Amino acid sequence: MTFLLLYCTLLLQAQSGAWLHPGGKMAVYGGDTIAIFGDMTHEGLLLSTPGSVINFYGLHWRNNPGASILDESSDGLSGTGGWFQFIQPGKSNPAIVYQFVSGGYNVSQNAGTVFPNLRLVNSPGLILEDLNDLKISHELDLRRGSIFLNGWNLVVGHQTPGTIRNYSDSNYIITGGRFGNGFLYRSNISPSDGEVVFPIGTRPTSYTPAVVSSADNTSTFRAAVSDSVLSGLTQGSNLLMSTVNRTWQIDALTPNTNANITLVHRLSDEGPAYEANRGSSYVSRFSGANWDTARSNGVPVSPNIYTTGPPNPSAAYNSRSFLLAGPNSFFTSMVAEINSNPGKTVLQFFDAFRSALLPDSIILRWGTVREYFLKGFTIERKTLTAPGFDSIGFMPTRNSNGLSYIPSGYETRDIQDSSVSLLYRLKVTMTDGSFFYSPVRMVRGKTATGDVNVWPNPVRTGTRLHIYYNEALRVKAIVLVDVPGRRVGYLNTAQPPYNRNYYDFDIPTNLSAGTYFLQFIIEDNKIIHTEKVIIINRL
Structure with a gap:
């Protein structure tokens, strides 16, 4: 077999792109570095050996049908191979942010082009293009940025689970927020592999990984996560009050595999009833008709240790063992008992002050720690000599159904050309008509001084x-x-x-x-x- 041998740095310019045509052969050996600044179309055979590097700065990498990427092993897949680095172009093309890859692999057929090692150095990330899965046989390094499945699949490992490095709440695999938006596969997980992390989340800033350890069989596993938990899985009432508002699908492709499942959630995703009763939390599996119960439950473990970064105290995890009889297994974390009432809407702060640039403009700012069936805020004002407060406006909650488990901020302005001092307060009203008042804030006249x-x-x-x-x-x-x-x-x-x-x-x-x-x-x-x-x- 004759290859085009590359022993030195080769620059393929963006103006013409790069194309390895059908029947074309290229080898990149240890110590070789290739920099590709345009799009890459691969339709031939590429040999990638240990120590070699291909730096891709373009927008689209396309592995078309018939393309092959082989490592140094006899079968071209079970060796180490070289690195393919997807790097943000930077000054060479500042308009490019995301990069795209047509991986040329098909999970259902277990065939197609395979990268030996892929390193992502592109924030915000790499997007899988339509009609293409992506397989990496040896190692995935999420140095900077996330991989967006975009409805397709990512396979890591060939005859082994492979290795994923540098995953954290900043860099992970984004499966999308709905069922069927793509899976992360880890190949042939055996009991000797111990815990294998699936670093996934539904969207950026929502890192909610799953962790699998097989107790008996060697099996390929796949995992994805979606937003929300419904009583009938895809229909019925929303269980956001008593769950962590995430549903994980975790499947063993070898039937009747015993495995321990660990689910990581963000504390901010805990519903009010979950948070108030988290001592009875557990991993629940959808049985086909409803969500099951567990014999044992307890407080979720925190901080989250399933990250290559520092342990995260803003996340927690639960674990439970299951017999995975077949595909389509769905899980969430919920509470078994609701004995304590959920917390109410909590006002974090309320400030009122004159604008430094526009003295007649009074800025009102406030924030909530969480909102529990909140309707909105009535803004009230009075002078020092007035007998009572008057309503001057209403601001509705910005959160759907008046529910939020993370801080929310608000701001408005009151234009007052008067020099008298004014008092402001908020009337915080729930959907059931109950309410409470904020602290009163004074805004002094424009000429007043001193603390x-x-x-x-x-x-x-x-x-x-x-x-x-x-x-x-x-x-x-x-x-x-x-x-x-x-x-x-x-x-x-x-x-x-x-x-x-x-x-x-x-x-x-x-x-x-x-x-x-x-x-x-x-x-x-x-x-x-x-x-x-x-x-x-x-x-």
């Missing part, structure tokens, strides 16, 4: 003193004392204290006119600020 201000001052007995407080330290209590230092008034703020910039203090009716002092006390009972107040009996 602590009180109004009115002088103040008469039996009325309310408004306090603007913008110090960094949180206040535990506000105390009113007379000149000799005797306590004559006391305000205990919310415990534990939280950051706020407004307080109202009721002046007792029995005080004599004169000079008094407001003392601001922090958690360790230290006085951090004193403000002089003049009290009068009559205006």
